[in-house]
Amino acid sequence: MRKLFCTLAALSIGLSSAAYASPKEETIAFVKQAAAEVKAGKKEQVIQEVNAKNERWYKGELYLIVLDAQGNHLAHPTNQKLLGKSMLDLPDVDGKLFRKERVDIANGKGEGWVDYKYKNPQSGQVEEKSLYVLKAGDVILSAGVYK
Template structure:
C-alpha cells in the first residue's frame, strides 16, 4: 500500500511538470504557426489576423503577438491598447525589463525563452510567465505561458 501511495504522490508531483511542458509546446507551436503564416501571406496579413483575434492565433493557453525590432507592438490580440506603442522601458512586477531582453536576445540568438512576472488577465494576479520568441525578418513573434504564482 505504501508503494502505491508513493507512486500516486510521485505522479501528482510530476503532473505540473508535464502541464508546463505541454504549455511550452503550445507556445512554440503558436510561434511556428505565426512564422508559417508570415512566410505564406506576409507581415501585414499576419498583423491584421492577430489584431483581428483570429482563433488560429489565440487559444486558452496562449496567443501570438508581433513586435518590431525597435520594440513597437505591431499586433496584440488581447490588449489592443498596446498596438503602436513601445513599452520596452516598462518593467515587470519585479522591475525586470523583459521586453528589452526579448529584443536583445532575439537579435543576438534568434530565438529563446524569457521568464518574468506579469499580470494574468484571467486570474487578475501577478504570476510567473515565460515567453517564447523568434526573430523573423524585421519582427519578433512571441507567445507566452503563465506558470502560476
C-alpha cells in the same frame, strides 16, 4: 493490410504525442506556425488576425504578440493600448525589463525564452510567465505560457 496497419499505428503515435505536448512545446509550435506564415508573405494578415483576436492566434492564455525589430507593438490581442509603443523601459512587477530582453534575444540569437511576471487575462492576477521569442523576417513573434 500491413501497410495500412503501420500507417494507422504511426498516426496513433503522432496523435498521442501531440496530445501530451508540454505547454512550452505547444507555445513553440504556435509561434513557429506564425513564423512560417510571415515567411510565406502573410505578415500583414497575421498582424490583422492577432489584433482581431482571431482564434488562430488567440487561445485564452496562449496568444501571439507581434513586434517590429525595435520592439514596437504591431499586434497584441489583449491590450490594444500597446499598439505602436515599445514599452522597452517598462519593467514587470519585480523590475525586470522583459520587453527589452525579448528584443535583445530576437535581434541577437534569434530565439529563446524570457521569464517574467504579467497579468493573466484569464485570471486577472499577476502570475509568473515564460515567453518564447522568435525573429521572423523583420518582425519579432512571441507567445507565453503561465506557470
